[in-house]
Amino acid sequence: MSGTWGTDGARDRDVEGRPRSARPRDGLGRPLPYGTAGVERQPEGVPRTPEQTVAEAQALLDDGKPFHAHEVFEDAWKxxxxxxxxxxxxxxxxxxxxxxxxxxxxxxxxxxLRRGAGAVDEWASGAGDRPYGMDLAGLTAWARELADEVEAGVRSVDARARAPRLRGHAAR
Known part of the structure; x- marks a missing residue:
């Protein structure tokens, strides 16, 4: 049996009836036990301007919540x-x-990191490297550098300390 099941044995669903886990999550998006205090989830399908998307995603990245920033980017993507x-x-x-x-x-x-860097780099080559003020060249360099470090055996990555800067200098 697959799916996400609540403590009462019923499947968790969102307001539209689609299966969606109601379990709380930590700052990296990992599910926590029911009843545990977690990080508030990003609502899905929120219409934002590109500038709002960049600002909200940057705030989440700065707060060490890249999983939640991904959800903001996903709304813009979809x-x-x-x-x-x-x-x-x-x-x-x-x-x-x-x-x-x-x-x-x-x-x-x-x-x-490598797939995202390639996609961002490919997009920038055809459309310019500073849409909405973002430093795409810097972001691809940040991602490739972090991927190299992780591949070389860096023991742990602190999401807050290693968060990219979407505008300006991409690495801290």
Whole structure:
């Protein structure tokens, strides 16, 4: 049997009836036991301007919550104009890559950091490297550097300390 089941044995569902885990999550998006205080989840499907997306994602990254930043980027990816979807998807992959690296999933972290860097770099080559003030060249360099470090055996990645700067200098 698969799915997410609540403490009463009923399957967790969102307000529209779709299966969705109601378990609380920590700052890296890992599920916690029911009844535990967790980090408030990002609502899905929130319409934001690109500038709002960048600002909200940066605040979450700065707070050490790359999983939650990924959800903000995912909204932009799914709702944005077709010509920008690859950009937002690549940024979501960077955030998930940082999430996996911080969780200790080195293989997943490296893979997603490299995939996201490639997508962002490819998008920038055709559309420019500073959409909405973001430093795409700096972000790809940050992601590739972090992927190299994780691949080389860095013991732990602190999501807050290693969060990228979406605008300006990408690495801290």
């Amino acid at each position: 709702a944005g104009p077709d010509q920008e979807r690859a950009l937002w998807r690549g940024l979501a992959q960077l955030a998930v890559g940082l999430t996996h690296a911080a969780r200790g999933n080195d293989t997943g972290g490296v893979r997603l």
